[in-house]
Amino acid sequence: MSFAESQSPSSGAVPEQPPPPHNQQEEEDESSKSQSKKAAKKEAAKQEKLRRRQEASLASAAQSLSVEEDDPLSSNYGDVPLSELQSKVAADVREWTEVGALTEGLSERYVLVRGRAQAIRAVGKNMAFLVVREKGFTVQCVVTAQPDTVSRQMVKYAAGLSRESIVDIEGVVSVPTVPIKGATQQVEVQVRKILCVNKAMPTLPINIEDAARSETEIEKALQAGEQLVRVNQDTRLNYRVLDMRTPANQGIFRIQCQVGNVFRQFLLSKDFVEIHTPKLIAGSSEGGAAVFKLDYKGQAACLAQSPQLHKQMAICGDFGRVFEIGPVFRAEDSYTHRHLCEFTGLDIEMEIKKHYFEVMDVVDRLFVTMFDTLNKNCAKELEAVGRQYPFEPLKYLRSTLRLTFEEGIQMLKEAGVEVDPLGDLNTETERKLGQLVLEKYGTEFYILHRYPLAIRPFYTMPCYDNPAYSNSFDVFIRELMSTWQHRYWFKIVQHFSDITGTACLPHT
Numbered sequence: 001m002s003f004a005e006s007q008s009p010s011s012g013a014v015p016e017q018p019p020p021p022h023n024q025q026e027e028e029d030e031s032s033k034s035q036s037k038k039a040a041k042k043e044a045a046k047q048e049k050l051r052r053r054q055e056a057s058l059a060s061a062a063q064s065l066s067v068e069e070d071d072p073l074s075s076n077y078g079d080v081p082l083s084e085l086q087s088k089v090a091a092d093v094r095e096w097t098e099v100g101a102l103t104e105g106l107s108e109r110y111v112l113v114r115g116r117a118q119a120i121r122a123v124g125k126n127m128a129f130l131v132v133r134e135k136g137f138t139v140q141c142v143v144t145a146q147p148d149t150v151s152r153q154m155v156k157y158a159a160g161l162s163r164e165s166i167v168d169i170e171g172v173v174s175v176p177t178v179p180i181k182g183a184t185q186q187v188e189v190q191v192r193k194i195l196c197v198n199k200a201m202p203t204l205p206i207n208i209e210d211a212a213r214s215e216t217e218i219e220k221a222l223q224a225g226e227q228l229v230r231v232n233q234d235t236r237l238n239y240r241v242l243d244m245r246t247p248a249n250q251g252i253f254r255i256q257c258q259v260g261n262v263f264r265q266f267l268l269s270k271d272f273v274e275i276h277t278p279k280l281i282a283g284s285s286e287g288g289a290a291v292f293k294l295d296y297k298g299q300a301a302c303l304a305q306s307p308q309l310h311k312q313m314a315i316c317g318d319f320g321r322v323f324e325i326g327p328v329f330r331a332e333d334s335y336t337h338r339h340l341c342e343f344t345g346l347d348i349e350m351e352i353k354k355h356y357f358e359v360m361d362v363v364d365r366l367f368v369t370m371f372d373t374l375n376k377n378c379a380k381e382l383e384a385v386g387r388q389y390p391f392e393p394l395k396y397l398r399s400t401l402r403l404t405f406e407e408g409i410q411m412l413k414e415a416g417v418e419v420d421p422l423g424d425l426n427t428e429t430e431r432k433l434g435q436l437v438l439e440k441y442g443t444e445f446y447i448l449h450r451y452p453l454a455i456r457p458f459y460t461m462p463c464y465d466n467p468a469y470s471n472s473f474d475v476f477i478r479e480l481m482s483t484w485q486h487r488y489w490f491k492i493v494q495h496f497s498d499i500t501g502t503a504c505l506p507h508t
Helices: 022-066 152-159 215-223 233-238 245-268 310-318 357-377 379-388 404-413 428-440 494-499
Strands: 077-078 110-123 127-134 137-143 168-174 188-198 292-296 299-303 320-328 340-348 401-404 445-449 473-478 479-482
Touching: 077 152, 110 137, 110 152, 110 188, 127 168, 127 188, 137 152, 152 188, 215 494, 245 299, 245 320, 245 340, 245 357, 245 379, 310 320, 310 340, 340 357, 357 379, 357 445, 401 404, 401 428, 404 428, 404 445, 428 445, 428 473
Parallel strands: 077 188, 137 188, 401 445
Antiparallel strands: 110 127, 110 168, 127 137, 168 188, 292 299, 320 340, 445 473, 473 479
């Protein structure tokens, strides 16, 4: 089923206009090119003007600091010269404490931290606050003028730093009497030394605070008569490096890392072998999906839509159980959250001894282990993602629910949903079934098996007791993944004609 909307005109549409004459078309093309060049020049001039203004601002700030009277404590603050960053002396990285490790247990300890100056606020001439961020964690640092320790010039220097600059801060950890709302760590660092390792430009295209704001927060502010900055998708992509620094994106990347790690470690513990299959191949690997085609030194080639054929080759080659974590390419024309041109696939292939339930058992334990591990090891990351993109925690059972396709159809019929008992489920019926399963069984993760044979690929094995159904299943986790037992154990497809008769193990 295609999710693309039809582009054909309705019966009442305006007839298509004839193409413009050749000369007119050329004139329009030339005009379009001219306008594009003018726009590019205008944008370049704008960026150059911004760069000059920022450089002037930096020069002015440096000059204002240089005219100050000599400061006997000047060695406690300032910009680190480039020569000091040339790896002159090997350092013990254990001297640094990560921001995320700053807890009440380090109270009164002297620490050295490195991070970005996320927020800076001066309070008179004798005090300044800096919120320093590292890997999504933040801590409040306090610079207070004190005799023989912190000078007024140091406070002024700290207050004049540009946001997102990288700083090294040395100081003493203290525990405030009231909760800190603007930082993740509930301690403060009383600054004794602050050095700027790399200074950011005074004006950045987007602010991290704006990019980290949720749609819910923006809408609430609008209802209260306040307008907050909304960072649109195109702006995020144009300045992706800045957008990646938001707590939510930091969390997403770290959760993704954990998913791949748990997937790999679990399967290795179950005697799977990791393989790496080609991504540039001569023909499409899945005829039912769109393919990216390209020229490879005069020969037709395409990007792999799936590692399926190579996984099956590995099974035929007596590896027994294999898996891969790698890119998958699909030239999808549809624009839904289920369609992507490129994604990271988590693929497995395994032989079957007796019953395709053996595969369901592995998938069952794999996902429950993954959910448990993420909840345990990524609690802070999940919380960070939830602040910007609110979601409810996934509900799942210790022993995963398994329903036959017929049982799922029966649940839909009892709920008044008309559905073909031997037809495929569309998006709406899948969602409805998920809702019914959640209400009845209290889980959003379940397996639906024994799909009708007619809606599965040609090589799917039919059920022994009813050939209208197949040895296949889908796993639903608010979404969908599929697998099926392959019917043909040799000469799987035409590309495998060279291994015909070599005998392949039953697999999925």
